[in-house]
Amino acid sequence: MIKKIKISVPGCIGNVGSGFDCIGISVNLFNDFIFERSKYFSVSVSDPEIEKDERNLCLKVFRKTCMTLGENAPFVHISIRSSIPAGRGLGSSGTAVLAGAIAGFVFSNKRIEPAEILKIGKEFEGHLDDLAASLLGGLVIVAESSGRPVWKKIDIPEETKGVFFVSENPFRTEKARGVLPEKISLQDAVYNIPRACFLLAGFLEKNKELLCIGTDDRLHQVYRKKLYPHFEPLYESAIKAGAAGCCLSGAGPSVVAFCFSNPEKIVRAWEELIKTEKVKGHIRIFSLGGKTRWRIYKG
Numbered sequence: 001m002i003k004k005i006k007i008s009v010p011g012c013i014g015n016v017g018s019g020f021d022c023i024g025i026s027v028n029l030f031n032d033f034i035f036e037r038s039k040y041f042s043v044s045v046s047d048p049e050i051e052k053d054e055r056n057l058c059l060k061v062f063r064k065t066c067m068t069l070g071e072n073a074p075f076v077h078i079s080i081r082s083s084i085p086a087g088r089g090l091g092s093s094g095t096a097v098l099a100g101a102i103a104g105f106v107f108s109n110k111r112i113e114p115a116e117i118l119k120i121g122k123e124f125e126g127h128l129d130d131l132a133a134s135l136l137g138g139l140v141i142v143a144e145s146s147g148r149p150v151w152k153k154i155d156i157p158e159e160t161k162g163v164f165f166v167s168e169n170p171f172r173t174e175k176a177r178g179v180l181p182e183k184i185s186l187q188d189a190v191y192n193i194p195r196a197c198f199l200l201a202g203f204l205e206k207n208k209e210l211l212c213i214g215t216d217d218r219l220h221q222v223y224r225k226k227l228y229p230h231f232e233p234l235y236e237s238a239i240k241a242g243a244a245g246c247c248l249s250g251a252g253p254s255v256v257a258f259c260f261s262n263p264e265k266i267v268r269a270w271e272e273l274i275k276t277e278k279v280k281g282h283i284r285i286f287s288l289g290g291k292t293r294w295r296i297y298k299g
Contacts, residue, residue: 017215024133065104087170137291
């Protein structure tokens with residue numbers, strides 16, 4: 001019988017530049033989840049911003065997954081240790097969704113199938129780019145075909161770094177999605193298609209010019225940046241400091257600048273900007289990559 005499972009899920013950058021809802025990149029920053037059989041459902045958290053009652057997202061996904069698989073969810077205690085701040089565009093909610101779905105499969109004695117995990121996860125997240133990147137690792141292009149997720153994973157050159165401005169204040173993804181128009185022009189669609197191609201080529205070839213073009217966008221970022229006054233100053237400062245590209249992380253409010261060398265130059269430029277513009281947040285450098293891993297305990 002399954003007694004316990006430990007799951008580590010990396011954060012991610014969703015909506016990478018021109019890759020709205022279809023390109024994500026995992027980040028070597030992990031949230032850790034422990035599911036252990038108990039006498040009743042309970043949750044303990046390290047981040048006070050995360051619910052620790054029946055509203056907890058991870059618990060809801062776990063119970064729904066078991067039900068979807070035709071099983072009664074066993075009582076478990078879920079312990080969540082968070083390194084990824086919630087509501088900042090770094091994929092925190094996606095980690096909870098993935099952990100809950102994986103644990104649901106394990107405690108239901110079902111084989112873990114990535115396509116099924118993503119399919120269940122989309123019911124809660126509404127999109128696949130962040131889930132696929134955090135689950136599979138690296139840069140992931142994801143879509144749906146005949147109602148099922150399909151993806152292509154691409155390994156990013158190891159020396160590629162992400163310099164993150166992590167906003168001090170959280171922002172709800174639902175609100176950031178709410179500013180997007182229901183329809184876009186043919187001109188804007190055509191504008192994004194080649195840029196998404198350049199985005200991939202920029203990473204694979206370590207080509208700064210192509211990557212910079214690839215992080216440009218007219219589908220989501222052009223609207224969301226109006227919510228975040230800090231975006232354009234950070235963008236301009238990063239490019240001037242030698243960044244290969246810069247974009248919102250997920251739906252924001254955090255911002256990421258990509259570089260193939262000397263991330264410290266971007267850090268220094270942003271530190272100076274924060275002082276002069278009084279932008280509230282902190283700066284961190286993360287390597288890109290990392291995928292979901294788990295360990296099962298029987299007893």
